[in-house]
Amino acid sequence: MYWVSVFTEAGIFAILALGLDVVWGWTGDFDLAFYGYLALGSYMTFVLTIGKPTPPVEYIIGWHLPVLLSIVLAIVVVVGFAAVIGAIALRNLRGIYFAVTTLGAVSAMYLLVENYTPLFDGFNGVYGLVNPGQTALNLTYNGYRIAFGVVVLIVLFLAYLLVQRLSRSPFGRMLRSVREDERAAAAYGRQVFWAKYRSYLFGAALAGLTGGLFAIFVSAFNPSAWTPQELLVIYAAILVGGRGNPRGVILGTFVVYVGFIELTRYLPSPASRPDFGPALRQVLIGLMIILMLRFRPEGVFRERPGVDSEREPARPLPSDAVGALAPAATGGPGVPGVPGVPEGQAADDGGSS
């Protein structure tokens, strides 16, 4: 059962990583508010599902909705929240300035949730979402956890298909052009802010979905369950797997969560120093990032650029789409006087690939 829960958790975070990779890997925005979106998604799923609070517990809303509907609503709320932060942070801020602003936003949210109890009951947090649907499905506790793990992996697979389709689409290509050079993207008619904004909201939607699944997974949620630093582990996972490559991102998350976080639990922790193991884990993750950056900065799977597979490139024809390009003036390979340096270089570079 332990390994079921490890794989379920890794699956949940892989969905989060897919969303974060759209924002950071494709669009290039190093966002630090992302874990807050997961937290908000979780909180919303709770307060929409678990019913009225009984004093002294207090939290907002307190509805009794079916959990699937709650997750959908939670995603809507998270996207709305990200819409506000994105509208402020993405307009003119780039690089480290953007990162610091989003970190500020998530820290403010963290402090608010901790200290303003009417929201989500402060430090106590919300709880009571225990295996929703277990009796309806007539499952044992363990059977439910296994079924939930399978559901998470199916959702992950669907999210992967969605993201993969977008990654290869004109949308994905356009986002990457914005990442590579914003000014050039604008010069070719791309609305840089709008492109970043759409990518940000798409990523936030996946974070909201992750939050909903996470709520079911942990069945209780309080501020100690989501310190914003946890996001750095997700970044490490993306870095290891391959930034910009959805398959790599999933692999990286499983490597980091299953390989590092869980396997290092078996490290000996002397009784006098119970925090030795967890601390060593952080060191190992840091070490892994450094080694990856040194020896394989593109990750296990590199970002796959669109490969144009047609074997022989079409010759320029004087008719159709390129009609106006008269072959004589373009100096194709056969025209005397022009072949030479560029062509020779072309052959050299082509050979090395």
Added chain:
Amino acid sequence: MLLEIESLTKSFGGVHAVRNCTFAVPEGQVLGLIGPNGAGKSTVVDLVSGFGQPDSGRVRFAGESIVGKRADVISRLGLIRTFQAPREWRNLTVMDNVLLGRRRFADESVWRCLTRARRIRRAEEADRAAVRAILERFQLAELRNELAVRLSGGQKRLLEFARVAAAEARLIILDEPMGGVNPVLGVRIGEAVRQFAAEGRTVIVVEHNLPFIESTCQQVVVMDLGEVIAQGPFSGLRDNPRVVDAYLGMDQSHG
């Protein structure tokens, strides 16, 4: 007149980068914009293409005022500009770079990419064929699956031109297309500019290479210290004392 610039003025702090600059470009013409370093040529290009806002003055493109519009909006109206250094999208392939130049904006919506994937892919096949032809023309066809970052400096220039060609813009502004270019490549770039003209596109070339200007441009605008000091066919400028003083004379003393 495709592009009309009137009394354009811009200063950075106390420096008048562009002062009361006025000139116009008729449709279909290749116009050279020359002047010594710091004359304000690149600033004019930035102001016209939306990469900076003028302090005052008017710019009309195809009859429409474009002052205050964002760069992407102006670009969508049919004005494509290049930068002094080629700004290729480094970690995209040569093919993707030029495909992005085709500018199928409608197909870049998330919703359409998810729901109309097959239709978009079919439309893209036609685009790819057109791009392959363009790449062939610029001798980049063999490199189409290479990342742009791996190209040599000269190949990056050619990629820039391939991208511009793919965009099929009405007005093309080339900011120093001959910078750091060897003579053989220079011939190709000259041909590319003439071909844009043959296709009926209007071209503005900002350049220091005067033989290049002489061989490609019908009209030349000379700027110095932010002002237009002369305008006309290249041959007439040699005798203009202000031009010789500001620019040509200096060039001859070096030559």
